[in-house]
Amino acid sequence: MKNDLEAPSSRPIAIWLLIGVGMIIIQVLLGGITRLTGSGLSITEWNVVTGTLPPMNEQQWMTEFNKYQDTPQYQLLNSGFTIRDFKFIFFWEWFHRLWARLIGVVFAIPFIIFLVQKRFKPSMIKPMIILFLLGALQGAIGWIMVASGLTGDAIYVKPAKLAMHFVLALGLLAYTFWFALELLVPKEKITTDRKINKLTTGILLVLLLQLVYGAFMAGHKGATAAPTWPDINGSIIPANMFGQEGGMLDLIDNRITLHFIHRGLAYILLALVLWQTRLLFTTAATVTLENKRWIPAFLVTIQLALGILAVLSSTEIVPNQWRLFEWMAQLHQLVAMALLLSQVWLLYWVRRRPVL
Numbered sequence: 234m235k236n237d238l239e240a241p242s243s244r245p246i247a248i249w250l251l252i253g254v255g256m257i258i259i260q261v262l263l264g265g266i267t268r269l270t271g272s273g274l275s276i277t278e279w280n281v282v283t284g285t286l287p288p289m290n291e292q293q294w295m296t297e298f299n300k301y302q303d304t305p306q307y308q309l310l311n312s313g314f315t316i317r318d319f320k321f322i323f324f325w326e327w328f329h330r331l332w333a334r335l336i337g338v339v340f341a342i343p344f345i346i347f348l349v350q351k352r353f354k355p356s357m358i359k360p361m362i363i364l365f366l367l368g369a370l371q372g373a374i375g376w377i378m379v380a381s382g383l384t385g386d387a388i389y390v391k392p393a394k395l396a397m398h399f400v401l402a403l404g405l406l407a408y409t410f411w412f413a414l415e416l417l418v419p420k421e422k423i424t425t426d427r428k429i430n431k432l433t434t435g436i437l438l439v440l441l442l443q444l445v446y447g448a449f450m451a452g453h454k455g456a457t458a459a460p461t462w463p464d465i466n467g468s469i470i471p472a473n474m475f476g477q478e479g480g481m482l483d484l485i486d487n488r489i490t491l492h493f494i495h496r497g498l499a500y501i502l503l504a505l506v507l508w509q510t511r512l513l514f515t516t517a518a519t520v521t522l523e524n525k526r527w528i529p530a531f532l533v534t535i536q537l538a539l540g541i542l543a544v545l546s547s548t549e550i551v552p553n554q555w556r557l558f559e560w561m562a563q564l565h566q567l568v569a570m571a572l573l574l575s576q577v578w579l580l581y582w583v584r585r586r587p588v589l
Contacts, residue, residue, distance in 0.1 A: 244417070250412055259332065270325050273378075375398055414578070415581075443499065447566075453488050
């Protein structure tokens with residue numbers, strides 16, 4: 234897409250997109266809270282308009298509670314819940330959905346205003362369409378994910394669908410951020426280094442796989458399966474990684490296998506990002522890159538430390554209580570998003586060939 238910095242409409246649109254980036258980050262964090270508190274299945278219907286408001290009286294609360302009592306999660310896991318317990322988990326799922334609706338409003342209203350003001354250039358139309366399609370797809374996948382935990386003997390949403398929901402949210406986050414950069418950064422400031430660009434692309438691919446496995450870990454409540462480090466229950470390479478689930482299913486369903494892959498990818502990411510940082514410090518760069526080239530290494534180090542602390546503190550998990558593990562898990566997710574954006578930022582600033 235052409236850089237539209239010269240157009241007077243570029244900066245307001247970029248600011249609008251960056252506000253969207255911030256709101257998506259908050260939405261992902263709310264999704265993490267929803268997962269950690271076991272709140273995701275508390276609302277059993279998807280009512281786009283009427284679901285905006287929570288129950289307003291005791292009768293409405295009992296109606297919603299009765300619907301929840303018909304779910305496998307209540308019958309198999311939370312049969313001792315009181316209406317007070319239900320209100321707590323209902324709040325987080327309701328707020329998660331409310332924030333999603335708010336994101337839609339924040340995107341839609343300025344879009345209409347900018348459209349009326351004729352601020353959009355032709356080069357912006359395709360990215361705008363992609364943004365709205367990604368947002369709509371994310372909402373649809375969210376409901377499909379929730380529906381996967383409302384039938385049969387499921388007490389949580391399906392891990393594969395949780396992973397899809399999470400990764401699509403991060404895709405929307407990265408795309409929105411890239412779009413904003415295209416409107417904010419003059420093309421003459423973009424630098425060229427084929428080696429750094431190829432390495433950054435590779436890091437993003439490894440990071441994507443790592444995020445998928447992080448979602449599998451979360452979906453399977455995997456931390457407690459091996460609350461040790463640097464070993465995995467006493468072994469560096471566990472003997473029971475294959476054969477439990479059968480064939481390829483161990484790669485996505487065996488919690489010990491998930492630990493091994495997730496940790497291995499973390500070490501690979503650490504090595505790659507440190508290599509990237511070395512290249513950034515030994516290569517001539519713009520002032521912007523010189524001031525920020527330490528950030529990816531800092532983030533990946535913090536991310537690794539938070540992952541270790543989350544695993545080690547998982548032995549202290551108490552149902553329906555927010556303790557050290559939950560804080561570590563949330564911070565782990567937040568820093569993962571920051572690391573992702575730092576790599577998207579680098580990929581934008583350092584290209585394989587000059588931008589025309």
